Amino acid sequence: MMRYSALGLLKGGLDGHKSWTRAWRAPEPKARYDVIVIGGGGHGLATAYYLANVHGLRNVAVLEKGWIGGGNTGRNTTIVRSNYRLPQMQNLLELSLKLWEGLSQELNYNLMFSQRGALFLGHSDSDMTRLAERGDSLRCNGIDADLLDRDAVARLVPLLDMSQTARYPIHGGLIQKRGGTARHDAVAWGYARAADALGVDIIQNCEVTGIDIEGGKAVGVRTNRGAIGADRIGICVAGNSSLVAAMTGLRLPIESHMLQAFVSEPVKPMIDTVIMSQSIHCYISQSDKGEIVLGGDPDLYPSYSQRGIPMRIEEVAGQAIGLVPALSRLRMLRCWSGVTDMSFDGAPIIGATPVDGLYLNGGWCYGGFKATPGSGWLYAHTLAKGEPHPVNAPFALDRFARGALIDEAASGPLPQSR
Amino acid sequence: MFLIPCPHCGPRNQAEFVYERVEEAVAHPDASPQETIQALYTRANGRDFSWELWRHAYGCRGWMRLRRHRTTHEIAEVHAIGAGA
Structure with missing residues (x-):
């Protein structure tokens, strides 16, 4: 196997990238x-x-x-x-x-594994109780979990809607700092x-x-x-x-259901953690290319079509904008759907x-x-x-x-x- | 998305309906424990037509059985179930 390294990349640059070999056989x-x-x-x-x-x-x-x-x-x-x-x-x-x-x-092989933190938001007292319970369960099992108050969440993700009229009022959150994303x-x-x-x-x-x-x-x-x-x-x-x-x-x-995901046009860095929620099923992160990546609920009925329903796009977009109003001006680039094995x-x-x-x-x-x-x-x-x-x-x-x-x-x- | 021809209300947007379960998943009261486990926890889950139970949850709230294709979403048959069906 040809070992990849910074020096190898430099060498490849000098010979017009002609020296690379197949990464695996056929x-x-x-x-x-x-x-x-x-x-x-x-x-x-x-x-x-x-x-x-x-x-x-x-x-x-x-x-x-x-x-x-x-x-x-x-x-x-x-x-x-x-953080289960x-x-x-x-x-x-x-x-x-x-x-x-x-x-x-x-x-x-560079998996672009980025431990940028996985944050669950709590929107009510009962959300915070459940997040605290989950955090306790994690720490009892030796897994990192930090309960954050409202101010700490606001400092971590300044773009969240923290106003009095917020669609999804934020009471705090639970973060796993070792969580993140990978390519x-x-x-x-x-x-x-x-x-x-x-x-x-x-x-x-x-x-x-x-x-x-x-x-x-x-x-x-x-x-x-x-x-x-x-x-x-x-x-x-x-x-x-x-x-x-x-x-x-x-x-x-098992039943096979559809699950959709969406990405926006790429923008400058604006969200440097993974945002999820205890109450609504919307998750938001930003890829290294700058695209905002959104996901939500599955389509909730059996299908192998690999096509999602527009209703879910509307729902996820509404929730994402409710959490981070700045996303409202973004244009979405792509949406797609995968077939998930839903177990019982x-x-x-x-x-x-x-x-x-x-x-x-x-x-x-x-x-x-x-x-x-x-x-x-x-x-x-x-x-x-x-x-x-x-x-x-x-x-x-x-x-x-x-x-x-x-x-x-x-x-x-x-x-x-x- | 697709239109579902509700036997009571006519064709309506799928968003008004909730998928309940496949018909083969209905456990009968006189079934053996083995048959009940089979009904509750296993599925054929094919790519073609299957009989399913749906509810017009945000409409007339009636239940129906329909034969729907799992890849094209074509609905071949719909029947009302419950009282008056």
Whole structure:
């Protein structure tokens, strides 16, 4: 692997950037692998990287039906944080956040990971009580959380509407200073390059069309590029998990819903933290290019269309302007939509399926990007050892039948109640 | 967005409606625990047509079952449910 460095960049500049080599190979699929990961998003590529790097499994393939990072990895709002309420979620996302913190160096790839702080706003006394409860829960688990009063929030984000007539009056907030943003495409590319250097085959334009089962065990996949055998197969296609699982007759606790995001034209730096809210579902950050990135609620009904509804654009824009009135003059550049795996308790599924040799990583709802490194780490462990890591053991597929739900929002067992 | 032909009010903006659940997710009182788990916590979740229950929440508040396509959003059939249906 060609190592990237400032000196290398300078050298590239001198030879007209002709000396750069491919960041990863484009291999033909082999007849057989130890592990096949279906899905070349951030999670699948991270899984392959940790399989090779941590568990020494080099005979690994990632099969991607389109191009890597072209699904939800490239459609999210790039926010990274671990400030969840329930300990199971905290353990999962804190593991992930700790991996994020050294990842650019480990992968020798600039992920533009920026710990600019993730701020939740409180708009009422009850919001502040819930934020304080969450902060206490986080600090009990050794995760940073600082409760801010109204003045501290005003100092941190001067553009917030703090007036008496504010649409969303601000009583204070809870900040995780280690939270922030990362460049989403770079995460997929960085993991792909590092995994490829360890011998992992990343096979793009390779769509899995069937899963071969012999004697109750998954033994390989059918693809548009032929049949490929494997000892273990990991599904990692959040958004389309139900469709791949259905190839073996499995029904999952998942509905696919649309989630939209929006970016504005680029402007000078104006918001240097991630703004979220305890009461309204609107999140605001500014990319390194200067675009204001906005996200909101999912569309709340099942769809694979990858098209959002205008009603949600209006809602998110209204909320964003209510919080930061200065945004009202911005022109929006793009909006897009991704297919999210909405699980029935809002938590992901990482573990075995009833089919021997077949594993599932999915159900990430609208919160998968931040978990990319941790998800890959835990899924690699599960695939390599054949049993879950203690951190992902609670996220088993059978938890719904056992009644052991992980309901972060305490909002009941329907995908649209997240 | 799409228009939903409410069986009581005629075609109305989708924004007036709330998706409730797929019809296959209705658990029957005399079902076994296994069937109930299957109904409550698993879905076919295909890309094509499925029967769904929606409510005209910000209109007549009536419930309806409709057959809707998950990719094109085409609504092929709508039936009222509940009293008088």
